[in-house]
Amino acid sequence: MRTQRRMHTNALLLASLAFVASAPASASSREGDALAIRAEKLHVGDGTVIENGIVVFEAGVITEVGKGAPVPKGVVLIEHAGHLSAGLIALREHAGAGGESNDSSRAVMDEADLAFAYRPHHSEVQGLLEEGITTFVLAPRPGSLVGGLCAVAKTGSEVISRRAYLSICTGTNGLTSNRFPTSLQGSQAELERRFSWPRGVFATAVKGELPVMLDGGSSRTEVQHAIGFARRHGLKGLLVGSTRLGEMAAKIRAAGLGVAISNYAPSTGRRVVEGAVALSEMQVPFGFALGSPNNHPANLRLTAAACIRAGLKSSDALRALTSTAAQLAGVADKVGSVQAGLAADLVLWSGEPTDPGSRVMAVYVDGDEVFQAEDDENGDDQ
Amino acid sequence: MIWTPFLHAACLTLCAPPLQDAPGAEPQEPEAPKAQPAAAPPADLRLHAERVYTGTGEILKNALIEVREGKISSLRPGRSAPEGVPQVKAITAGMIDLSARLHSNFNSVEQSTEVQPHLDVAGSVNLYDKRFARLARTGVTTILVNPLDRNVIGGRGVALKTHGPMEVEARRLKARPILRGAIGSEPSAANHAAFGRPTDFYSRRPTTRMGVEWEWRKAFFDAVAAKRLPEMDFPGAEDLREALAGKRTVMIQAWTTQDIRTAVYLDEEMQREGFGDLDLVIDAGAEAWKEPAMLVRNSTIVVLPPHTAGGRIGSDGAFLAWNTANQLVEQGLTVCLSAHGAGPGPATLGHQAGFAMRGGLSFDQALAAVTTAPAAVLGLSDRLGTVAEGMDADLALWNGRPFAATSRVTGVVIDGTVVVNPR
Amino acid sequence: MIQQSTSLLQRIAKTHLALTLGLLGCSFLLSAQAEAGEKYAVRAGTVHTLAGDAITNGVIVIEGGRITAVGSADDVKIPWDAEVLDVPHLEAYPGFVEAHTSSGMDRPNESVAVAPFLNVRDSIDPVAFYFEDCLRSGVTTINVQQGNACIIGAVGMVVKPRGMTVEEMLVRPRSGLKISAAPKSGMSRATQAQTLRATFTGLRTHLEDLVQQKRSGNDYSRREALYQGRDLSGERGKGRAMMSKGWTVEGLELVPRGEVDEKQEPLLDLVEGRIPAWIYCGAPMDVRLALEIARDNGFLGRTVLVLDDSCWKAADLIAEAGVSVVLDSTLVRTETDPKTEEEEEVFIPGVFKDKGIPFALSSRNSSTESLWFQAAMCMAHGFTRAEALAAITATPASMLGLEGKVGCLCPGAAGNVLLTSGDPLSVTSFVEYVVIDGNLVYDRSTDIRTQHLLEGVVPEGTESHAEEPEVEEDTRKKAGDEGGSR
């Protein structure tokens, strides 16, 4: 049903040209001609918001951002009555791997590279664009002790960083009942062995050149073990998968780890969102995990909104969805905010980006308009 | 701080104002009239009991106990209760359960191979588990946590207090090292013959008691051989050698008399072979009463499982006669009781001591079976088990004669902290 | 003590379906007579009547199964022809009373949801281990009712744990009708309440139809007589007007009671308050339904609630309704606050004592959770000895309408005496002898099962593992409830 809508939108695009001052056939800056968008509110991504800000981008890269940024001659200017922000980033994703994101044949698959599991045009990936998600960390599904190397991929286009994380399940998610390890002490013994005499990716991780993604498991004791393990071996990286991170905020900050907040579900949700507020008070850098296709892509913004409802500032929530997430994924030089030199991954919203009530009007990846909302007559103006 | 929400008027003896449980918050009571010896620093906590059952055989009447920095700083009998100090009918040392079974179930035993002597259960203990608090409320202050008995040799146990810092390494007691194993039907319960079923590591392990016993002997023989032939070394061989040298207590779960016999013969075979002598403790030795002679011969320590109404307990249908504790003690054996981690209700460790007394055990022997005897097994007799100056301030406060069916634990102190307020 | 009213005999002879009923009806009367003649006397170190202070060196005289005299040795003369149990080293107590149990039957539950016409008499197994356990733990009077998995269950009976046939064990027939406000398996509380109400609505509709048929019949015969020109010889209806505090169907006197459908007839007895009701509540919300059904159908005055341990939260509702309760054998309940995850312990008998609700304790087995052990645990939580003992003697007796007959050592009461080696609530004392209706029925020295449990003595000839049946746990009780103690 969705692809059919894409042809439908392109037709509409031509019809709506009348509103645009002057616009070439398709709004794409791939072939060298520049493009500019003026939005009522431009969210740079570091918390500052520019009224009537303009962003200019050419060949997929942002060239100018500012209130009165000069629009070079011959550049198409798109007026947008709403908000503009950088594309959202999901920190733990399985979309695009088509269910092959976990090899359960053996406990440790340290050299497995998720980049080779990524199919950009897989149906699971398209859903992310509609929700404004332009970049995500493709990670192995929990289930094996060491799942492999995560990749950072652009939604619908290529992988921009291959060895983003080494994925490790230190808690019960790394155990199975019919192969090693079946106990927590067994998995801890194996990890100690791998990291005390490190070879290959373990060596690079111990040297600090490869961050780890630690699935600590849900109970507070398992999160404690994960933090202790990271500190013992001087590892940097991300703590994922736990709903009880709020009480561990001080320990997490001391260990210098980042956090990926897991999905908000009505029954277990309270701990997740209170944890996010506690982490933000302790200045622990955090982003949001998504885990589609089993979780609908809209959960990213829904979890952020639930955190705001529990007391998180909406600017912090947007930063967690964009710039902080980019830093945690190690691609802050490429994506994550609306600044010159970064990729032109932009999302046009009808209202505040962190308000689930705002519609995704259009999404640009590397300067290409890859999604546009159907223009319904009574456009939902704020 | 757990408080019983429905206060009964019946505890007439308790009349002091509420006790702040934060140590050091003790209100300064007026200087005692008689000459105070060199002004001792104020106690963190003071308690008064009509009777203190010290565990050394001596009962102190109307005793005032003072606690400082987690230790009992002074114990003075024949005193009236000063103002503001909680009074209770009886105080015993905190009880110790060597078979509390507070492991995290199947996550606490590495079943990929049936002999894992070196793996420490501490890695899988969850101190946030509600059962620790429940156990503390029944007056049990120290427990031994062992892996689930699904392996022949499960690994190392860890001794912990039931209240304290929330990290296992910080709460671990420097007790005698423990090697945990099992004999009987449980270690081979999940195994099945290889043919006809998908082969996984459950299809190549012993499926009979003979197989389990063979795994025990093979483990010890290999460990001794590995000392001479390094290429035969395997993880855990050092643990087994320490066990043979008696430096590591071997705690074997054996419910029935057949399995207890296997454990004792294993120890005697090690002695015959000259490999060493196991410091053997039988856990859940329900049918130890059937052939006590071999236990006496081997001076084996027995930890009894909880008494049940029908006497039957355990997966092998062992029968625990209620006079077992009395019979074994009369023959000079060391006996410990256990409640398998029962929380508040009719089957706490205090009740198990009462049921053992119903089987003929005297009060002092029952008190020893839940305090000094297990403390000795853990090698912590210098810290736990008795109420005396210098010992850890682990106390159980009772509202009547301990272990009587008509009294219960109304207050618990662990390391000087009031965990359950007697108010 | 055994009710001998004529209507009772009539009722037994007529209403039950069981084929053996006829001959049973008369035989049990005879057996009670035979024992009447003998005289028995007990001389004990101290006699605790629980209805005054203890008598040292006391004597109890029992004639015809009834206590005729209790007092100190010097002012009560033992009849010359009485058999005497002289145990100066022991203490005498009244036999304990189990207010409600569904043990002692081969299958406690009936698959038919609404079966008030059944009677537990047909499934009590006189040689069940349970009755032997009762003697060993000092229980001499037991109200056996059907299990909790029903909507309206069978009629129960009060028995004593002695006798080779159900008739010999009988203390009082028709001790009450069992109802459950907690859902039968496969149903939920919504459908349970609906079916329970529909049962009573069904009774009302049935009675109204009967009255309507009678009226139409009378009108028709009157008009026929007019047509035929003859006087109508009016014979009045042979029935009885319906009296109930709940609702009545006027004109029921037109219908002879025999014509009421046997399946509905016990319900009518219930609504007219002629038989007590025991309503099981598995959760606090069930208490509201139970009280509403009892109040609306007029038998609140004769209702006793059988409570699960979670029902303490509805104690105010129970106090307001003024009914008495039988507590679950779990006395300490641990609940977790979902917000703070703090655990909180509640001692359940304490709640009912503070609210002044009469309650009886119930046992789960014969030692680790027997009646005396439950009473001891009440003392451990602050009860006085008198209050604790009353919860297993006087209060259950009054619930069964047998106050002054069982649960006390006073003239006129049944000759049920326990001889214990010390304080019955102490772990180190035992029930040495039990006398029921003036007959010595239990002597610990000959109790091979206690010897086996306490001393491991394997009685000869029972070498094989005599598998003792576990006391059947009402599995539905703990469904969905994390449960306090392990």
Next chain:
Amino acid sequence: MHLPETTLASVLLVGATSGLFAATAFASAAPSPLTNGDLVAVRAHKLHVSPGNVLEDATLLIRDGVIMQVGDDLKVPDGARVIEGDVVCAGFMDPWGSLGMNGPATVDMSTNAATRAVDGVDPYLHPWYRHQALAAGVTAVRVQAGMVSARGGVGAVLSTAPAEDLKSMILLEDSNAAAGLGLSSRGNPTDVFARISAVDKLVSDINSGRDYAMGLAKYAHELEAWNKTIAEAEAKLEKDFKKAQKDRDKEIAEAKEKGKEFKEEKYKEDKRPKPPKPDAEDAVMARVASGELPLVVTIHRAAEMRELLKGTARFKRLRLVIAGGTEAEAVADELAARSIPVIVRPIPLGANRPDEYSGHDLALAGRLADAGVRVLLGSSGGGSADLPLLASLAIGHGLDRDKALAALTTEVARTFDLSGELGSLRPGRRADLLVLDGEPLLPTTTVRYALSAGRVLISPDSRD
């Protein structure tokens, strides 16, 4: 038991004896406001009387838990408690929830048309769950026993105020009847023929309900006629009795003479009409057929919806409500024409969704509203406290903001005949309202005060 005058409506009011019998046991149908005597005045910069109808700087007066006056020029009487706030709107309502219900009762498969949700309400559930819902702005929940069973029975509307006892929780004890069609059992789909026959069974049940009501009316009518004829006949017999006696004596005498045995005259009259057997389920279905009770049908697939709409077209006064409606767009025009509301579950469902939700997406509510269908938003038992947040998600996928607010307030009241009680801030309504610090349904907006029947249950200091 004598039946009153026979009109279709009045007969239905009496209903089968069980219906009558049960009704007396509960509070009267009208919700019981918790009277607390004192006067409360609420002042706000923006007062949403109803979605789209906003008063600037207005005041609202409440007495005894009922809204007395609303206006921008009211003087606050002295002695009244005054509450100030930025935005005031009516309390949100979850038309498809389970808050306050005993868990197993909501998933009970043994329910039938006569099962009552109020029998499954548990006042002893921990109060914290209700507090969360209130703190999110949900003041009432429509609950149902047997939410996934073929016949869920009679639903109820409960207040989320702290529960003293059962009566204080119930706003409306019989709000609707319920049915579930084509629901997969624990995720595995049922086959299409079973689903279609389930629809036909529901239609035939509605029909038998109507016939039952007809039968009751016919019986009442026939009985009245029979009574009249019998009364006349009796009067005549009374009159001719003397003559009949004389004839009889004469015949006896003749018979004795002839030695023949005397035979009585044969008296015949037509039988008394038999009342239809009381059937509680048919009684409920009769109230559904007459339009007194709306029928909430949990249904998702287009095939079954078409069958249902076709089958129920002939019941002119039937008020159908669709719950779920994943493929409702296929019949959107007919739903709009027959003003059949659809309760949409605005939850983001991942790949492992139940079979009947396979076509579900977050824009469903928006597209249905655009097609003119009356849209409601419900949590389907998945936690009413999150409904406002999920509603904003529906807005973000195309549902107009005012329609979303209506879907949580006025539309719910209108669907369950509570428009006179709840849903809007007009005089006479129950004072269930929220004082917010921002526009409703924004994540940054928090509920500073929540009032239920005029009682302040959430205030800034008792927030969590």
